Structure formats: C-alpha cells, structure tokens
Amino acid sequence: MHSTIIAAFAACLFLALGPAPALADAKAEGRAILERQRDLHETSSATSTVVMILADNAGNKKQREFKTWKKTMDDGLARTLMAFTAPADLAGTALLSWETGDGQAKQWLYMPATGKMQRVASSSKADFFMGTDFTYEDMEPDDLDQYDMTLTGSAELDGQDCHIVEVTPATEAKAKESGYGKRVFYVRKDITFTVKIEYHDPRGRLVKVQTAHDLENVRGQMWIARKTLMNNLRAKHQTLMGLAAFEVDAAIDDAVFTERYVMEGRPLQ
Template sequence: MTGFHATKRRVELAAAAIFITVLAAGPRAGATSLPPESDPAARGLAIAEEVEKRDRGWGDARAQMKMVLTNASGETSERELRFMMLEVDRPDEGDLSLITFDRPRDVAGTALLTHAHVLQSDDQWLYLPAVKRVRRISSANKSGPFVGSEFAFEDLAAQEVGKFTHTWLRDEPCESRTCHVVERKPLYEGSGYTRQIVWIDMEHYLHRRIDYYDRKAALLKTLTFGEYELFLDRFWRPHDLEMANHESGKTTRLIWESYEFRTGLTPSDFAPTNLERAR
C-alpha cells in the first residue's frame, strides 16, 4: 500500500471510530427539543412534561427520612419518619404516598396519606394517634403547615403536570449549571400559592429550587434541593430538601437516609382504613 493510500486508510478508520463512538453514546443528556422561546406557554409545558417523562417507571419506593426543624433563633429539633410511594399509571390520577412518624414519642404513629389527582382536589387523610382518629384534610386546609413544619400539606402531594399552568420565563445559570426557569400556577382548589417559580437543570431535568408566592403574591418560601443520587441507573433522588420560610425565619430539612425501589407495594397499602395500623 502506498504512503498516500495508507494515510487515506488511517483517516477513514479514524472517522469510522468517531462515528461509532457517537452512535454508542446516544443523544447528549438533556438534549431535548423544545418549542421556541416565542411560545413561552408551550415551552414551559414541554419542560414540565420532560421532567415527568424522565421520572416515569419506578413503580414503588420506600425511604427513611430525618426531619430537622430550625426556629428563627437557630434552635433545632429532629423527627424520624418513613415514606412509602406507589406510582399510578393513569393520566387522570396522581401517585399515592404515605408518611409515618416513628420518633420522637409525642408524634410517633402520626401518618399522612395522600391520593393525588390531576383534574380534582387531592384526597388527604391525617391520623393522629393521640386522639386515635383519622381526619380528612379539606381543600381549604391543604395550605396549612404539616405537623409544625414549613411544608404545607399540598407540598407533600405529587406535583402532577396537569395540576398547574406552566410558562417558560428564561434560561439562566444556577450554581454550576444552567437552568430553565418556569412559572407554574396551581389549578387545584384551595392552594395557598398564587404562583411558583421553578428552576430545572437543563442536563438531567431535575428540580433545583422552587420559590413559593402566597395569596398576596409575596415571596413566602423557598425549597432547595440537595445533591442528587442515581438509582437503578435511571432515577435521580435528592439527598435532602430544605424549605425556608422568609416570613418566620424558620426552616425544615428533609434528609433522605435510604431508598428502596420496587419493594412490592400495592394500592391496598395506601387504603385510609389502614392508617391506624401505619405504626
């Protein structure tokens, strides 16, 4: 083989290797086709749908958590709780979840059950072991604080896409990343918020921050998401969440200590009649 043909052959092989590498790598993470910026409503909805699509298919999960409450003076108290979730594969229904407190003794056995919906108000029940009764949470009370924390009852329900309108505002740097910034407005009855501003990273489409505006349109709370961990090579979960109340100066952190997926949970595990046995 002549020098010219040998050189040409090496170039062809190098080009082929590059082509094979690109095919093997697949599309770049986060490379998602979105509607143009000139249509912010369609673009915002497409971003929200992409977030939901990437987190579909996990089935069911269990988690152990620690809740750390900090008052305006910096004093803290801790609680330990369990979280169970069941994915519901129906367009008009949201996921099921059950939160149960284990410690300290004064809240042990307290449980919150949520049946999330899309086109109607979520169903939520709270079991209070001190009075040994299950109380249904009305739509008017969903904006109230959950067991003295800075999380409202509505914050702990599945945030289904169809429960909000979505409007893209801008793209901007967020820490070391670039984020889509989307405004969403609740469509469900009884929300304590007029709107929420959500930062979603453009690589993995994960929530990084949410600002909550109250019924007077003032900034009330900010939720920040800690570093994420990948499970089952597909599903990202944050290590901790921190909700800061700008009016009271209080914060609540949810620190996730363990996750288990596909543990065999069924709808019967999320029946209101089982709440008294949640302990």
C-alpha cells in the same frame, strides 16, 4: 419535601437570566420540561426513610423521623403514605394521600391520640403540616393539567445551567384553593431535575424557597436529592429533610394505602 449548619445547604448562586421566549411557545416548552422531569424521575413505587430537622431563627432544633410509601395504582393514579416513627410523641401520626383523577387529591391525617382518620379539607391545604415548613398542598402530587407552566428564561445555579419555569393555577378554583399565586421552578438542563423552587403568595410576595442538595443518580436517567431544604422566609424557620434510605420499584401491597393499615399501627412495625 433546614441555624448555621443548615444555612450552608441553601447557598445557591443566581448569576444570569436568559431571554424569555414568545408566550405561546413558552407555555408549551414549560409544560414539556416538567412533563419530561416527571417521566424521568418518577417510579411506579418507592419507599424511603427520612430524617427531618426543624430549625428556628434562634438556632433551636427539633429532629423527627418518618417513613414514606408511594405507589402508582392500576388506574394510573398515585397514592402515598407518610408516617412518623420518632420522636415518641409523634410516632404513628400519618398522612395518607390519594390522587382522584379530577385534578384534586384526597388527604387524611391520623393522630394516635384521637384514634381517628380526619379528612383534610380543601380550605386547609395551605396550612402547615405538623410544625414543618411544608403545607398540605406541598405534600400532594401536582396534576399538571391544573396549572399553566411558562418557560421564562434561564439561570445558572451552582455552576449548572437551569431552565426557569413559572407555574401558576390554571383555573379560578385552583387559585382559590392554593396558597400560592406562583411557583418558580429552576430545572437543571442537563438532567431535567428541579434544584430550586421559589414560592410566591397570591399577592406575589416571595414567602419560601426550596432547594435540592446532594443529588444522586439512582439508575439510568433517574435522579433524587439526598437532602431537601425548605426555607420559610416569612416565619424565619427552616425544615431540612435527609434521605436515610430509599428504594425504587419497591414491592408495596395496596393495603398499605388504607385506613385500616394506618389505624392498626402497621407503619411502625
């Protein structure tokens, strides 16, 4: 999900590229890497409290706080809720997301001022969410079946050897909906965890870079990033998110992921 202080978190050093494997094998290996990442680091349910800092090129900063709930339902599909708790003028604003099983995700935005849940249209997925550098597309879970994943080589970032996996839309419909022509994932080989993502627009231009920092081993082979920085190169703007609290296998009632729960203001209770 980042001025002078923030820039320090973005210092990832690219040192070397390895040879690209044959295309057929490269696609199979790329998918296997991202599937393994999903299996290792996803949990059936989780909650978090996040502090967010927005910073522009002039050094102006805004701070926000929000909570998240995520749960894999009995049908195997994930639902997530993100609700702002601060500042006061944003408190109660929420984004509800449901996986649908057809490669799509339904999203609804709730703003207390209107008192309504508004469906996020597919044509709006490339829009930025609430002044951050994350789009609605960035905030919905990836269905791997909707993408081609190609292992293109390796690189060393901050002294760690990483796979490089290029992710592109697999269908014309997905390409039309997506704001990205390509995303490039740098996945640490030792823990199979993505530490950097480069976002390219449909014309191939690099527009954003996301980096993960302060990695923490939660349990077993599961890791999380305590800080995530999204650097919007085009807008010269950054969003830094830091975990203030995180709980895996949290007991979450299914009712959390409903319109009624959000509109009653229960995420703020």
